[in-house]
Amino acid sequence: MQKTLHSWKNLSLVEETLTLPNGVVANHTSINHPGAVVILAKTPTGKLLLLNQYRPSLKTWLLEIPAGTLENNEDPFTAAKRELEEETGYSAKKWQSLGKLTPMAGFCNEIQYLYFAEDLQLTQRLQADTDEVIEVLEVSIDELLQWIQQDKISDAKTIAAVSKALLSGTLS
Known part of the structure; x- marks a missing residue:
């Protein structure tokens, strides 16, 4: 019941x-939870897109990669393309799955679908939700890894996606 x-x-x-x-x-x-998508996106200059996003639940700013919740019965890949463009203003020609995460299995059935996106093109179709306050940054891989080590980035989905991309050889 x-x-x-x-x-x-x-x-x-x-x-x-x-x-x-x-x-x-x-x-x-x-x-x-309907599930979510997480996108590690690499620009043509080799930088990674990172969001500086205000998170009201924590009452602070978080550095994290683009992500978003699936809409009703939405295909994860379709959602990933939508979320990347809405949150960063970029679309990608090349996509690769990095697998899945179960971030809060003790009390939530959310599954996060991880993607690596490259061959980015700026579309400037930013359509962040009204409750989203986002600044888009471009950082080097070395800088991103250093920020993880320094606890400047504490977002679990970001750390997991970067780890999976490094372990698979997708990101070097």
């Missing part, structure tokens, strides 16, 4: 009774 405790935008807080793999029956409360 599942009971919705609260809904907001396309998220919902649900409580349900589950039978765990060990046979124990437990009540569990979690957030239903």
Whole structure:
């Protein structure tokens, strides 16, 4: 049995009774999330796009790569193309999947789909949501890695996408 405790935008807080793999029956409360996309984008000059974005939940600015929530039944690749253009004003000709993340599995079913985008073209079709305050930066790979080491970048999806790109040889 599942009971919705609260809904907001396309998220919902649900409580349900589950039978765990060990046979124990437990009540569990979690957030239903439609999923998200995360884009590590490389400019023709070899720089990476980074957003300096104000995050009201933390009441501070975060350095992070472009990302966004999937709309209802939206294909992740379609969402990645949309989010890159909305948040940075760039489109990309070349895309590669970097895999998936499960960022908050203890209390949320969100899956984040990671992409590497290159061959960027400036379209200037910035359409950030009204509650988004974003500054687009271009940084070198070395600078981005240094900022991660210095804790200037603490955003988990950014660190994971960069790590996956480095480990796969996509980013060097």
